[in-house]
Amino acid sequence: MLKTKSPWKRFLVMNLRNRIAFNYTFATALLIALVFTVTYLIVENVVYRQFDETIKNEVSEVLSKAHINTNDFQGFESFHDLDNKESIDTEFIQLVSRTGEVVKKSSTLSWCALAFDPSHSGKDYFNNSFSESIVRQAQIPLLNKSGVIEGYLIVAVPLKNAIIVLQDLRNVFLFSFPCIIVTLFVLTIMIAGKSISPIKEVIATAERITQQNLHQRIGLPYHRDELYRLSATINDLLDRLQEAFHREKQFTSDASHELKTPLATVKGTLEVLIRKPREKEHYETKIQFCLMELNRMAKLIDQLLMLARYESSRIKPNIESVALVPHLEEVILKMMPFAIEKEISIKMDHNDPVSVPADTAFLELILVNILSNAIKYSRNASTITIAVERKAKTIVCSIADQGIGIPEENITTVFERFYRVDTSRNSSTGGFGLGLSIVKKLADLQNIKVSLKSEPNIGTTFFLIFPST
Ligand code: ADP
Numbered sequence: 001m002l003k004t005k006s007p008w009k010r011f012l013v014m015n016l017r018n019r020i021a022f023n024y025t026f027a028t029a030l031l032i033a034l035v036f037t038v039t040y041l042i043v044e045n046v047v048y049r050q051f052d053e054t055i056k057n058e059v060s061e062v063l064s065k066a067h068i069n070t071n072d073f074q075g076f077e078s079f080h081d082l083d084n085k086e087s088i089d090t091e092f093i094q095l096v097s098r099t100g101e102v103v104k105k106s107s108t109l110s111w112c113a114l115a116f117d118p119s120h121s122g123k124d125y126f127n128n129s130f131s132e133s134i135v136r137q138a139q140i141p142l143l144n145k146s147g148v149i150e151g152y153l154i155v156a157v158p159l160k161n162a163i164i165v166l167q168d169l170r171n172v173f174l175f176s177f178p179c180i181i182v183t184l185f186v187l188t189i190m191i192a193g194k195s196i197s198p199i200k201e202v203i204a205t206a207e208r209i210t211q212q213n214l215h216q217r218i219g220l221p222y223h224r225d226e227l228y229r230l231s232a233t234i235n236d237l238l239d240r241l242q243e244a245f246h247r248e249k250q251f252t253s254d255a256s257h258e259l260k261t262p263l264a265t266v267k268g269t270l271e272v273l274i275r276k277p278r279e280k281e282h283y284e285t286k287i288q289f290c291l292m293e294l295n296r297m298a299k300l301i302d303q304l305l306m307l308a309r310y311e312s313s314r315i316k317p318n319i320e321s322v323a324l325v326p327h328l329e330e331v332i333l334k335m336m337p338f339a340i341e342k343e344i345s346i347k348m349d350h351n352d353p354v355s356v357p358a359d360t361a362f363l364e365l366i367l368v369n370i371l372s373n374a375i376k377y378s379r380n381a382s383t384i385t386i387a388v389e390r391k392a393k394t395i396v397c398s399i400a401d402q403g404i405g406i407p408e409e410n411i412t413t414v415f416e417r418f419y420r421v422d423t424s425r426n427s428s429t430g431g432f433g434l435g436l437s438i439v440k441k442l443a444d445l446q447n448i449k450v451s452l453k454s455e456p457n458i459g460t461t462f463f464l465i466f467p468s469t
Contacts, residue, residue, distance in 0.1 A: 017196055021188040029181050036173040043169060047162045051136040052125040055155050058091055059140055062153065070122075073142035073150045076103045092135065092156040098149050114154050127159065134159045198227045206234065214242045247416070254418035258300055258432055262293040303434040307417065310441045317359035317445045324356050324388055324397060324466075331367040332386070335375060342380045346371075349387040354395050356466035362442045366450075369435040370399050370462045376431065377460070378403035393468045400461035406454040414452075415440040 063070065066078045076095055092114055094105040100116035112131050120126050120139055128137040135156040141149045198221045205218045217238060218231045273286050309315055325348075332346050339346055356363075374384045382402035389396055406414060410421045420433040443450045447467050454460035 016199070017189060017192045020192040020196075021185055024188045024192075025181060025185040028184055029177075032177060032180060036177060040166075040169060040173060044166055047166065048125070048136065051157050051159065051162065052138075054091075054157055055125060055136060055138045058093070058155050058157075059138065059153065062093060062155070063140075068142070070140060070153075071143050071145075071147075073144050076151065079104055092130070092154075092158075094154040094156075095151060096154060097151045100152075103151060114156050116152065116154065128156065130156065130158075134163055198231070202227070202231055202234065209238065211245065214238065214245060251417050255304060258418070259297060262297045266290045266293050300432050300434075303432060303438065307434060307438055307441065310438065310445065315445075317362055317442075319357050319359055319446060321355040322358045322360055322363060324354050324395065325350050327360070327363060328367065328386060328388070328397070331364060331371060335368065335371045338372065338375050339384070342375060342378065344375055344378055344381065345383050347383055347385045349385060350389075352390075354388060354390065356395050358446050358448065358466065362446055366439050366442050366448070366464065367399075369439045370464075373431075373435060374399055374401035374403065374460070374462075377401065391465075395466040395468065397464040397466070398461050399464075400459060402459040405456040405458055405460050406452070407456055408454075411452060411454060415450075 062079075066080070068078050079095060092106060092109050094109060094114045095103040096116050097103055100118065102113045105113060114130060114135070114137065115128055116139065117126070117128060117137075122139065122141045125136060125138050127134050129135075130137075136159050137154065137156040140153040140155070142151045142153060144150050202218050205216065209216050217235045220231050220235075221227050269286050269290055273283065328348065332348070336346070371384070378384065378401045384402075385398075385400045387398045387400075406421055413419050414421065415436045416433075417437040418433040419437075420431060440450060443464070449465040450462065451465070452460060452462045
């Protein structure tokens with residue numbers, strides 16, 4: 001639940017479009033404020049520098065006209081005429097004593113005087129107010145031979161026009177700043193809204209998709225940008241989900257079918273048996289048959305439970321270094337009675353003793369399943385060859401039979417649950433199509449790769465590729 005109370009915060013938090021617009025506008029506002037401030041300061045500086053230059057020229061003119069050296073001032077008498085004929089009415093010149101009393105001034109000052117500000121030294125140019133307007137002013141100290149200030153030469157130029165220009169510039173900046181920001185915010189909201197509209201479509205489609213219409217897909221945007229990738233990724237995810245749902249459904253219906261068939265057979269057999277009294281041998285045969293069916297059911301339930309346990313990932317493999325060859329020999333010994341029944345010989349090819357990282361119990365289940373398949377689907381009196389070899393940092397164990405083989409189109413599907421290449425050919429072997437899915441699951445848990453190659457009527461070879469220790 002959203003805890004923020006402020007509507008402004010909610011406005012930002014709730015909506016990606018608003019957040020993009022806000023962040024963009026905020027960053028731009030900072031930039032514009034910086035540009036405006038710098039521009040204003042540069043213009044102000046340029047304007048003042050021009051006035052300062054004028055004052056400087058005027059000071060040197062006045063001093064040279066009066067033949068005065070500021071470090072050897074010998075009295076105010078040297079200043080005869082303070083009026084500059086070329087710039088009449090535009091400059092103010094005034095001489096003040098060391099205490100600030102007016103000694104002499106230009107005719108432009110007529111009835112008023114420039115205010116003396118003792119805080120400014122000779123090199124300073126500063127703004128000063130003069131008769132309700134502002135002037136740019138300089139106060140040049142006049143020193144006698146001993147370095148004592150005898151008075152000041154004050155030169156000032158009116159700033160009125162420049163101040164108006166600067167004020168106008170400032171007003172333009174201050175007025176345009178909020179206008180630019182508001183316009184920018186509105187435009188960004190519109191552009192951001194348009195840019196993220198495909199996201200809304202993605203959300204709407206994703207919301208519409210349920211288990212019932214899992215086939216629906218999100219339309220891909222025109223441009224191959226991040227939104228395109230997002231939509232494509234979600235579509236891929238939906239493909240996988242649909243596939244997984246389909247497999248789950250298939251699994252449930254396969255499992256119930258496999259359980260219902262023997263149950264129905266047992267039920268039917270017993271119902272027929274109870275209708276009238278029969279010979280003892282007849283009872284024995286039918287009960288034997290029922291027991292066989294029940295054993296098959298028990299085996300199926302065992303395999304289902306095993307698969308459920310391994311698939312729930314609750315069981316973690318206990319990986320250790322397993323000596324592969326002795327382990328294989330043990331499994332072969334266990335399977336030997338079944339091989340002997342079909343006069344199958346099991347050959348073992350190995351060069352050197354190798355250890356592989358695996359869980360002993362899991363590895364045994366894998367080998368038992370593959371080897372029992374090899375025996376099940378082999379011709380009588382054929383040979384099963386088991387080989388162990390090192391190949392590019394891996395250890396490969398292969399189990400090859402000379403059996404009926406698997407058609408090429410079924411090679412990838414044999415690891416699926418309840419998958420049997422041909423149900424008719426399995427009826428004699430009694431398999432449920434769960435063995436290889438258990439093998440795959442156990443191999444995945446231990447990082448073992450399982451693959452196979454097969455040729456119908458020639459034979460099948462299973463490969464277990466172990467990571468090197
Ligand atoms: P099943 O219990 O039916 O043997 P599996 O999952 O072990 O189930 O095998 C799936 C299917 O793969 C089998 O039904 C069989 O058709 C085929 N298969 C597995 N191993 C071999 C093999 N060595 N030779 C030929 N076919 C095989």
